[in-house]
Amino acid sequence: NPGVPHLEQCAEKGSRYIPLPYTVKGQDISFSGLIEEALRLVKKGTPLPDVCLSLIETAYAMLGEIVERGLALTGKKELLLAGGVARSKKLMSVMDYIAREFNAKLGIVPPEYAGDNGAMIALTGLLAYRAGITIDPTEAVTKQRWRLDEVETPWFEKEPWRKEKQFLTGFY
Template sequence: MPTVLGLEGSANKVGAGVVRDGVILSNARATYVTPPGHGFAPGPAGRHHRQELLGLLGRALGHARTRPQDLDGVAFTRGPGMGAGLAAVAAVARTLAQLWLRPLLAVNHCVGHIEMGRLLGPAPDPLVLYVSGGNTQVIAFSRRRYRILGETLDLALGNCLDRFARMLQLPNAPSPGYNIEQLARRGRRLLDLPYVVKGMDVSFSGLLSHLQAVTPGLLASGEATREDLCFSLQETAFAMLAEVTERALALTGTRHLLLVGGVACNRRLQEMLRVMCRARGAELCPIDERYCQDNGAMIAQAGWEMLRAGQTTALDQSGITQRYRTDEVEVAWRA
């Protein structure tokens, strides 16, 4: 029964997790939080990850009751993501692999989300909607690759939500998107906002720039509240995602939709997609909130799949890459 340690640090979360033969043994995580109105820069986030990672590693191994000699591989996030955080995690992974004489497994972050969703969900071959801070993609598996059927042409939806939250001076804990979701539940007025769908692709930059332009005036005049603005942003953006995802379901004939990524925790997004899936005779498969957000266990699970398929990473090939597309990965562990 192979046992794999996974290390993740591509954005503002850093984590370590252990997976053994499809069972999650531990999943320790820490989040870098900035003051309201501020985003997180690569340098400070990387320093946070360096400070936290060894403690998280100890917690993950302790919770899993696993010793280094019990491990069969060390997996880490190669990319995509922010360079400073990726570099910190990769350096620790390379060091541990050499100290413990274990294979190194360089994992694509997006594939990590998908494999965790496949592990926890009921569908082995779903259509995937991946919505996070840095990525927005509609994905289907075909011929040893995760094929991107549609994606954002500019901003990821999570980035759009984060930037609007900063404009409203919302707290960054537990996350900007969560705080937008709470305000949106009390919204009553649906504003007319830019809705940009191009075939299977979406665009959020015009939506965000329009909100940035009109929000001060709407709030000052009392024409709309912060709750109305958050409600309108969510309804518009999520409707765009539902449209392109429904098109992908029709194209593939798939009967299961797997929802992954940090934004996948949003209950309103889940509700809208569930209604759309029900109308098409499909089933929405969201995953546990603990594993929607970036975490080390998802990297361990993808590394576990790679190890079974013999896809280990040589030390001189273990560099990080901030741009690492989902469809660049050969998915040798799937038929």
């Protein structure tokens, strides 16, 4: 995510945490109220570094909470940090702490793969296609609030890279 490094640089100059909306329900999180309030504070004249600090701390605390809950509920011993935020040293630190607390391995995708989620979506499409899952584009729908535990991934356990644990490259 190209904005995260700039946000974190700005946050380093912050000196005061400002409580922001914290929306976590089970494994679901919402950043909309968080971002709206951060923007409102900036427009009101609150120092930008303090808003950035508060935004980062709140967002990463929310992510940390759902990761902890996920590890606790599933008993999984692997955690993979991917996407644009995988470049965040602060989030790496949060996830490293959580992984150690749960005696789990933390995998962080290499920086060259920690970018646009489009590549991850394309890979998912390829794996689905290989598993025989196809859909006519005119019948495809977008489901913004699709829960990860509702998504069928019949190919996941069958892929050789899954068995070899090669998907956890770039250990932190």
